[in-house]
Amino acid sequence: MTRNFILYIVSFVVYVLGQVFFKNLVMFNTGFCFLYVAFILLMPIETSNLFLMIAGFAIGFTVDIFYNSLGLHAFTMVFIAYLRNFWLGTITPQGGYDLGALPNLPSQGVQWFLVYAVPLVFIHHLILFLVESGGTLFWYSMLKTINSLMFTMTVIVILQYLVPQRSRA
Amino acid sequence: MERLFNFLYTYRAFFTFLLLEFFCSWLIIQNNQYQSTKYFNTSNSVVASINSTEESIREYFSLRDINAVLSKENSLLRNKLEERNQWLYLLKLNQTDSVLSKRFEYVNAKVVNNSTRYYKNFITIDRGTDAGIQPGMAVISSAGAVGKVKSVSEHYAVVISLLNIDELVSSVIKRTGHFGTVQWEGTNSSIASLKYIPRHVKPTVGDSVITSGYNAIFPPGIFIGRIKEFKLREEAPFYDIKVELAQDFGKLAFVEVIKYQQKKERDSLERSTIDDTK
Numbered sequence: 334m335t336r337n338f339i340l341y342i343v344s345f346v347v348y349v350l351g352q353v354f355f356k357n358l359v360m361f362n363t364g365f366c367f368l369y370v371a372f373i374l375l376m377p378i379e380t381s382n383l384f385l386m387i388a389g390f391a392i393g394f395t396v397d398i399f400y401n402s403l404g405l406h407a408f409t410m411v412f413i414a415y416l417r418n419f420w421l422g423t424i425t426p427q428g429g430y431d432l433g434a435l436p437n438l439p440s441q442g443v444q445w446f447l448v449y450a451v452p453l454v455f456i457h458h459l460i461l462f463l464v465e466s467g468g469t470l471f472w473y474s475m476l477k478t479i480n481s482l483m484f485t486m487t488v489i490v491i492l493q494y495l496v497p498q499r500s501r502a
Numbered sequence: 503m504e505r506l507f508n509f510l511y512t513y514r515a516f517f518t519f520l521l522l523e524f525f526c527s528w529l530i531i532q533n534n535q536y537q538s539t540k541y542f543n544t545s546n547s548v549v550a551s552i553n554s555t556e557e558s559i560r561e562y563f564s565l566r567d568i569n570a571v572l573s574k575e576n577s578l579l580r581n582k583l584e585e586r587n588q589w590l591y592l593l594k595l596n597q598t599d600s601v602l603s604k605r606f607e608y609v610n611a612k613v614v615n616n617s618t619r620y621y622k623n624f625i626t627i628d629r630g631t632d633a634g635i636q637p638g639m640a641v642i643s644s645a646g647a648v649g650k651v652k653s654v655s656e657h658y659a660v661v662i663s664l665l666n667i668d669e670l671v672s673s674v675i676k677r678t679g680h681f682g683t684v685q686w687e688g689t690n691s692s693i694a695s696l697k698y699i700p701r702h703v704k705p706t707v708g709d710s711v712i713t714s715g716y717n718a719i720f721p722p723g724i725f726i727g728r729i730k731e732f733k734l735r736e737e738a739p740f741y742d743i744k745v746e747l748a749q750d751f752g753k754l755a756f757v758e759v760i761k762y763q764q765k766k767e768r769d770s771l772e773r774s775t776i777d778d779t780k
Contacts, residue, residue: 356617
């Protein structure tokens with residue numbers, strides 16, 4: 334438990350710093366990379382909803398401070414953290430998950446991982462851009478969402494190949 | 503009572519979810535309101551120093567552009583000064599009016615953090631209360647209007663960029679003298695729209711749009727941009743005018759904060775007048 338907890342804190346700091354240092358990296362003016370979403374996505378499958386939401390709130394709030402958008406990223410991260418376990422339950426493969434498995438690429442395969450991550454990241458981005466624009470500019474927000482989705486997913490997938498991943502918690 | 507607790511405990515995840523989301527919504531709404539002193543933003547010194555590090559790396563690569571802009575501005579100011587001195591000499595006015603010369607004071611600042619691609623963009627600058635900066639002051643660059651100060655800490659300040667869908671600037675078409683409001687549309691970082699110009703006005707492409715000085719934030723006559731195109735839809739009471747912004751916000755490096763010395767006097771006078779007429 335303590336070992337896991339230290340790992341969470343280290344990855345928290347790494348995700349936040351990565352997000353902050355590359356926050357001006359934007360593709361075609363509309364594609365953003367919100368890599369920090371992976372912090373919640375890659376937590377062990379058995380993690381409780383409560384812990385996920387608190388962790389999501391913490392990382393969202395920290396990112397907000399750097400983006401001058403207090404509450405915005407925290408709101409979307411709590412939402413994703415809440416949905417995550419329901420979504421995991423819905424897409425359980427035949428025979429269920431192994432005990433202590435991680436919902437990442439090496440342990441579950443590319444296809445499963447995309448089915449798992451793409452909808453969550455899509456919802457995250459859509460809510461983020463819609464709330465930021467105050468509900469106006471729907472189609473432009475949609476364009477931003479789709480471009481950002483592709484950018485974020487590409488980075489999340491590539492990083493899982495580059496950085497050695499544990500397949501068990 | 504026990505059943506209530508049991509109920510709350512069974513659905514604890516859902517209630518935490520609601521609680522956190524309400525809290526975040528409250529934060530978002532609070533943060534939308536203008537001009538306040540806040541700690542959880544980039545004027546926080548720890549956050550700003552991380553941003554400064556990032557900015558100094560970026561700045562190194564754009565030094566050439568920055569130098570060019572600065573030297574151009576230098577020569578422009580030198581010309582202006584020379585012109586002014588000659589006028590003073592001609593008119594034999596060697597002493598300027600102290601009230602006039604102290605109406606506006608300029609504080610230069612460096613941009614340490616800037617964004618142009620969100621709907622609500624902010625700029626962080628490296629001057630704060632120690633340089634006398636207060637929320638509500640105007641920020642300009644050599645090219646034109648930039649925004650207004652939202653919150654300040656001791657050494658840093660966060661500025662609401664003109665590229666923020668919430669920011670409204672009272673402005674005027676210089677040639678015709680008609681008033682309107684400049685607001686960014688949220689999509690293209692070089693175009694803003696000028697609203698509330700009535701039908702009877704005849705704008706032309708290329709007209710300068712400047713600040714009107716009606717809101718006590720920007721001094722009058724700060725350049726905003728030029729009219730790029732305009733449309734008048736049938737039945738519409740106002741023109742749809744697109745203004746090409748003078749400042750390229752992607753290249754913003756140095757700005758000036760304007761301290762308007764008589765702001766308080768003017769605000770209180772205007773407020774008391776409004777109160778009297780009620």
